[in-house]
Amino acid sequence: MSDDYMHKEYPKRFDRTSFWEQIKRTVNGKPVSEQDINMIVDQIKRSLKPRSSDNLLDLGCGNAALASYLFDCVDGYYGVDFSEYLIGVAREFFSNQQSTHYYCDDIVSFSNSFLNPEVIDKILIYGVISYLSKQEVEQLITTISERFCSCRRVFIGNVPSREYADAFFKRRAVEDYQLDDPKSAIGVWWTPEEFEEIGGCRGFDVEILTMPESFYGTGYRFDVLMTRSARGCD
Numbered sequence: 001m002s003d004d005y006m007h008k009e010y011p012k013r014f015d016r017t018s019f020w021e022q023i024k025r026t027v028n029g030k031p032v033s034e035q036d037i038n039m040i041v042d043q044i045k046r047s048l049k050p051r052s053s054d055n056l057l058d059l060g061c062g063n064a065a066l067a068s069y070l071f072d073c074v075d076g077y078y079g080v081d082f083s084e085y086l087i088g089v090a091r092e093f094f095s096n097q098q099s100t101h102y103y104c105d106d107i108v109s110f111s112n113s114f115l116n117p118e119v120i121d122k123i124l125i126y127g128v129i130s131y132l133s134k135q136e137v138e139q140l141i142t143t144i145s146e147r148f149c150s151c152r153r154v155f156i157g158n159v160p161s162r163e164y165a166d167a168f169f170k171r172r173a174v175e176d177y178q179l180d181d182p183k184s185a186i187g188v189w190w191t192p193e194e195f196e197e198i199g200g201c202r203g204f205d206v207e208i209l210t211m212p213e214s215f216y217g218t219g220y221r222f223d224v225l226m227t228r229s230a231r232g233c234d
């Protein structure tokens with residue numbers, strides 16, 4: 001499946017208000033529960049510690065249905081996604097003239113070219129990182145470290161854990177699978193140590209987090225919190 005189909009065409013199969021289906025936040029085709037969404041939002045809030053004066057950048061925001069739970073906690077919200085359809089849905093249903101800004105772009109290119117990186121205080125990357133190659137992830141974290149100098153916290157959520165990949169596919173009787181293909185359905189599977197290395201080398205303290213046992217994705221995914229080390233941007 002090409003990423004053009006998976007990310008840009010697939011969401012069009014659903015009604016404009018079927019927000020969770022559009023971004024595949026489903027179990028057996030049904031949207032995950034409100035309880036699961038709240039668990040994600042709580043984990044993001046605990047990690048990013050959003051403040052009312054913050055500008056939040058959401059890389060790979062999809063339709064911004066998830067981010068909308070954070071709008072009340074921040075001053076400004078910047079959402080970026082390369083799916084025109086999803087950005088259209090975000091603009092239609094999750095817009096506030098004063099505080100929301102949407103961009104249809106690739107997140108790696110956007111991070112390099114965004115004209116006001118210094119206004120961003122926190123960055124959210126949820127359910128997206130596995131769709132970048134390892135090289136692109138290194139490039140993105142380098143760019144965040146070097147250009148987004150006011151950004152103190154980066155939350156990278158829902159990362160597929162390499163340690164559990166074999167068990168995941170075995171349970172589903174899948175024998176032929178790729179763990180390093182960003183164009184596959186789940187994308188690239190990572191180890192926590194790889195993020196510790198990538199963030200640590202770029203001036204971040206890295207914390208690996210997991211979700212509560214009752215969360216639908218528990219067991220084969222983890223989250224990463226990168227906090228700017230006291231040293232900051234040199």
Ligand SMILES: C[S@@+](CC[C@H](N)C(=O)[O-])C[C@H]1O[C@@H](n2cnc3c(N)ncnc32)[C@H](O)[C@@H]1O
Nearest residue numbers: 007060061062066081082083106107126127131
């Ligand atoms: C599973 S959805 C997650 C959306 C949102 N972050 C959330 O958690 O609700 C993954 C999103 O990443 C976007 N995406 C994947 N690769 C991207 C890239 N290189 N640049 C921009 N968006 C990308 C897709 O279009 C899709 O909307």
